[in-house]
Amino acid sequence: MSYANRHPARFAWLLVLAMVGVLAVAGCGGSSDSNSDEVTSIGQTEGALNLIAWAGYAEDGSTDKTVDWVTPFEKQTQCKVNTKTASTSDEMVKLMRTGQYDGVSASGDASVRLIEGGDVSPIDMSILSNYADINPSLKDQDYNSKDGQNYGMPHGWGANVLLYNKDAVQPAPDSWGSVFDPAMASKYSGKITAPDNPIYIADAAVYLEATQPDLGITDPYELDEDQFNAAVDLLKQQNKFIGEYWPDATKNISSYTNGDSVIGSSWQYQTSALQAAGENVDADLPKEGSTGWSDTWMLSSQAEHPNCMLEWMNWMGSPKVQAQVAEWFGEAPANLGACDLTSDPNHCDTYHAKDEKYYDQIAFWKTPISDCGDDRGSVCMTYDQWVQAWTEIKG
Amino acid sequence: MGRRLADLFQGHPRLTVAALLAAPIGWLVIGYLGSLAVMLAASFWHLNELSGEVTQGFSLDNFDTIFSDEVYRTITFRTIGVAAAVTVTDAILAFPIAFYMAKLAKPRMQSVLVVAVLLPLWSSYLVKVGAWRLMLSEDGAINWALSPFGLHGPGYGTVAVWLVMSYIWLPYMIIPIYAGLQRIPDSLLSASEDLGAKPAKTFRKVIMPLTFPAIVAGSIFTFSLTLGDYITPANVGNKQFIGNVVYSNFVANLPLAAAITVIPIVVMVIYLLIARRFGAFEHV
CATH class of the missing domain: 3.40.190.10 (Periplasmic binding protein-like II)
Known part of the structure; x- marks a missing residue:
């Protein structure tokens, strides 16, 4: 048959x-005019x-x-x-x-x-x-x-938001300074968390872009040596206050549930999951803007x-x-x-899917390459340098 | 067919040995040492800066990075330090247990204890580390038990890594010491007593020298297993160990990961040479 x-x-x-x-x-065979590799x-x-x-x-x-x-x-x-x-x-x-x-x-x-x-x-x-x-x-x-x-x-897509425990962190934080500025971060010493990912260096760059304009950071993924070192130094300083670098969303959630973390960079997903479980947490997009994926x-x-x-x-x-x-x-x-x-029905509102103002404050992940993408030329730090620096930051 | 094969081996002892050993030796050389050789070769390769792809060719860049960057030294010493602490802790915990099992317990109790010691090995390593993660957490069992005394547990960190590793590798220390103690005839202990030695002296002069090789053998397990582990530090620590650096590099920068792996290999070679001087390989 x-x-x-x-x-x-x-x-x-x-x-x-x-x-x-x-x-x-x-039908499409003849219309390929841009590039022969392009799938048409x-x-x-x-x-x-x-x-x-x-x-x-x-x-x-x-x-x-x-x-x-x-x-x-x-x-x-x-x-x-x-x-x-x-x-x-x-x-x-x-x-x-x-x-x-x-x-x-x-x-x-x-x-x-x-x-x-x-x-x-x-x-x-x-x-x-x-x-x-x-x-x-x-x-x-x-x-x-x-x-x-x-x-x-x-x-x-999603933004990296500042997730905090409302009981432990008061008043509600509106700046990444609460995890980067030693004066503020020391209050939560040992209970600050950050993602275990070299791309987190960009989060430090976003903060520096707003707080240290002298560095001239325009794109947190296109960092020349000076800008990069400033971001790495900031993270090394932050390391003292870090309780845990979270490797995945599940561990991040359990750290907040068990009281090991009270503030740090996270995703809306963890925030919603924790709130659904009855934890007294909230998250916001700090005034400096943020990174996202x-x-x-x-x-x-x-x-x-x-x-x-x-x-x-x-x-x-x-x-x-x-x-x-x-x-x-x-x-x-x-x-x-x-x-x-x-x-x-509120899913898109919770995740700010239609909120263009929100979207515009996010610098989306991209691989750092040596070409800075502007007139500085090819002097930017490459991804494997980010990875090595991340090892040094964690110590 | 079987008969003809038998005839073939008859009177050819070398052929017999070759046929017996071909498979295991082949596995050892190709599968075991071969992969080690590939890894060592990879430690001299490097990454293409633009595409991030591995370029094969001789370069000492990776070793230069490891030696010149202070962070790798810190991580190496931290790892060796914790491995040594775990080994000493396990030896101190294991000896009394092993002694009871080998010399004092009745045969029935003995087998119960052997099973009890081995039981944790039957459950998944990940689950055990996960359980410790919960116990060590801020709202976990350890802090709960300590709070009536006004104390606070270690939380996540290097101390927690030491605790969890000591727990996980303990059976690997108990079993060799137990085997070593069993091999000491009771008559030796009686003889020592008859000749007027007090228990402490018997322990120092008879039991200790005879079991020391077994302790060293057990320490090889606890030390090397701690040296290579990355899951425990990733779950209950907040600092990196050698294994974590290898893990974080092996996808992004395989040659560097391979070069870092050379560190524990060198440490273990030195450790094994020392262990051999203490007779760890003579009876085990």
Whole structure:
């Protein structure tokens, strides 16, 4: 018995998909004028998809039966999804360079490295129908585009906020000074927390940008030697007051629950989780502004299943999936159409998804590279120097 | 077929030995020493500054970084210090337990105790560290138990790392000492007593010299396991250990991670040479 006889519906779908693919190739074939590497069409799907993702970005119902946007995708596209969960940006870059994966949910501190290293392909985003509805603030950013070419579908974003215990910290803090300025930080000595991540150096740079204008910091990720050393010195000074550098969200939450941490840089996700558990905590975006992360689904330049990956990107950009993942993970959706579909009607307000003033105060993660991006030239500190400095800061 | 094979080995003892050892030696040389060699080679590689990719080629940059940067020295001494403290603590805790198990307990009690000592090894290391993390937390069991006396637990930090490591590696110290004590015939202790030695002298002159190699053997475990661990410091500490630096670099900068790994290897080689002088490898 042939495949068509056994699965008539599926076969019909495949046929339709194949025809759409052929048409797409034929239709778009001639319009590629910018760059020959750029992906300008979606062809027939290849039946499988190998992803690298943050935990919670590709849920197939195995964590929670009701949380599943992978299975419907598999049904619709016939792409069997295999997800490799990575826990750090460094790991994602490493995995992408093995060439065994079709795509990745890259944060800004990984994406620039991937773009610079030629590990991901530029895409003509007009071939992905949901791209048009993506929040314009997330398009054409340093961390997802280069030289006018786009490298993927924005996934969602979040700010690093100042999370504090309302009983222990009074009055409510409105400045990063409460964790950086020794006069204020010493009050909470041993109970200050910070993420265990070299990119946290940028948070010190954001604070210095506001408090020490002489340093001339314009971008917390483009630091020349003097600016970098000032940020590192600030963090070394802060180290005395740090109780713990939190490695993941779960530990961060337990530290606040158990009273080990009372103030520090965190995410809205932890804040909501703690508040839901009845802890007396709150978080705000300090007056100096903050850092944040914005993730992008990117296509590997060595992808074995590029068409499945393109379908996945479009799927992840759709309002319904955006609403699911934004609520499950705790982040602002990239597609604002998702705001009407979340089960908590206030989700987008809690995460400031539509608040442009809020968004503008955030310097989103991107990989530090030697090119400062301005007339200073190539004198900026590179990411591996950030990593080494982070070792020294922690002591 | 089996018969012909048997005929083949008949009268060829060397062939027999070769066939027996081929698999384990192959594993040792290729899988075990091979990966070590690759790691040592990687410690001389370096990263391409632009793309961040590993470039193969000889350079001493990584070792230069390790020697010139003070932070690596601090971390090395901190790690060795805690490893030594854990070893001494475990030796002091393990000896009385092992002595009771080997010399005083009845056979039935003996086996119960052996199981009790080994029992923690059956549960996941991560769960044990996680449990300690909860106990050591500000609102945890330790502070709760100490608060009636007006005391406060150590909280997360190097002291906590020492406590947790001493707990986790204790069985690795008890078992060798127990085995060493069992090997001392009771008649030796009786003879010492008959010749007029007081218990303290028997302990000093008979038991200690005979069990010392066993203690050294146990210390190799506690010392080396502490030296390489990164999970405990990451969970209950707030300072870095050698393992943490290796872990944080092995994705971002593999050559540097490989070079840092050379530190514990050198420390362990020195430790093993000293241990050998104390006879740790003679009876174990």
